[in-house]
Amino acid sequence: KDYTIKLLxxxxxxxxxxxVGPETDNYDRLLAYVFIDDVMLQESLLKEGLAAVRFIHKPNNTLEDEFREIxxxxxxxxxxxWSHQNYFQKDGFHPEVLK
Structure with missing residues (x-):
């Protein structure tokens, strides 16, 4: 959150x-790639190890392979x-492993 706020x-x-698909999901959340000063936010967060690739559904998956590589x-x-073993698991984040 702090990283994104600083960029913004x-x-x-x-x-x-x-x-290419719908602009919102079933919860009415925007499905968009966000560019801050011509740099893609999603890519930046992934590169910094501050995000994980999750819940990508066709047809809005054009960059999925690139995101997974990053x-x-x-x-x-x-x-x-990724510096904390088992912090991110298939069911989400587990802050209790940081203790």
Missing amino acids: EHAKKVEAVYD QQDAEKEKLNI
């Missing part, structure tokens, strides 16, 4: 770009969420 506070331009690199480097 210093941004000159923020854009949302939609994939995540694998962050995992190998043990960046942020």
Whole structure:
């Protein structure tokens, strides 16, 4: 959250770009790629090990393979969420393992 806030506070331009499918999900959340000063937020978060690839559904999956590759690199480097064994699991985040 802090990383994203910092990027947004210093941004000159923020854009949302939609994939080929619906623009919202069943919960009415926007499904968009967010660009902050021409840098994709999702990609930045994955590179920094601050996010995980989850809940991508066709046809809004154009960048899924790229995102998974970026995540694998962050995992190998043990960046942020990947530096704590079992912090991120299939059912979500487990902050209790940090204690």
